[in-house]
Amino acid sequence: MNDSTEHPPRATSLHDALHTHVLETGADPAGPWLTGLADDALRVARRRQRLARAGAAAVVAVVAACAVAVADGTPQHARVVRPAAGDTGNTGKVALISILPVTSSTEAACGHGSGGYTVRASATHPAFCVHADRARGMTDVRVTSAKAGKSTIDGTWQVEVTLGSTDRTRFAALTGSIAGAPPPRNEFAIVIDGKLWGNPSVASSITGGRLEIVGAFVGDLTSATAHDLALRLNPGS
Template structure:
């Protein structure tokens, strides 16, 4: 028996005894004793309700704490909100690096497999065709970061390849270096869009390339940081 139950039993017995005693005698004193007994019983019952409620809250807290411990152990769980960590369960956007086979002014014809670079206020649209079979398709970069050029103030994303892809990239760019324009260019294709077509004069052995857009100023700070985050969500 807990303290609250004992108190309630004691107050109930006292209440009943006083009522019995009052029934045997009349007067103001008897009525006063009945009032005290009734008040004491109400207090005792309220204390017991509060105690039970407190026990219920403590039990709920204990169950919640145990649930968190189980959830942290990786056991099956219901809906558990976890803190968001950058890059958790995120899938990196892939890149394709493909040799350019032709480039011409104007938009590509729909369905011809080319990549259109949209026109600007000062530049006409361009259409590029590539040789995907000789390129590096759907690769994931090892790292990517947005940078602001100290030369022209333009934004670009520097992408770093893995060691295995670095070797392949050196071979690819080496095979393009001696070709005339536009076949000495490689297309940078992300999400089905051409993000640049830099030309090369020699094999690139450092395993890095820059994404700056086809025209100067294509990337802003916001778009460069967004692209770097998509290429490398673990940053």
């Protein structure tokens, strides 16, 4: 994304600095609130920039994120989330996600009309084609939340997605049904807007209703792409 104003780069720097601070301080109880506040600040900056590029003349009222104290004194995060628009390619609708069992994966771009998902070649990996079974999969799922962040294992950017109760049960059944299969049939394809965003393998049923999107390869996502994707997946306010 090519930003034309200084606000998003500055907001991104502040956002990353807050995330780094929270990781370094570890057990600080205010950590989740700080990272949530940083995420919302970055969303607000990007939203204002998109409106400016579109020539919006009206004054935009932004509902600021705030912390509310609960009975035990632990700060909880309250926020308003809006779908992305403009340079992310979104038209204002919340993006839906499909989770499909993989049937095959070959090292070549998909043929025209094959119904597969092509991952383009890069300097570090060749192109490959993934085919998945839509009939057995979960299609057009609206998630309950999506949050961008860095992996605590290797520091790469990812988007953590949480499913609703009904979809959580379906996801547990789907992952349980493919867990014992040989590769690549023990993988599931994560498809958003017709694009493959990952094909992780599973060793057992995933019952928590959460999955992490890292891209076709670990390290594919940047801070900007991870936050844009999370914003597009989040339910509207």
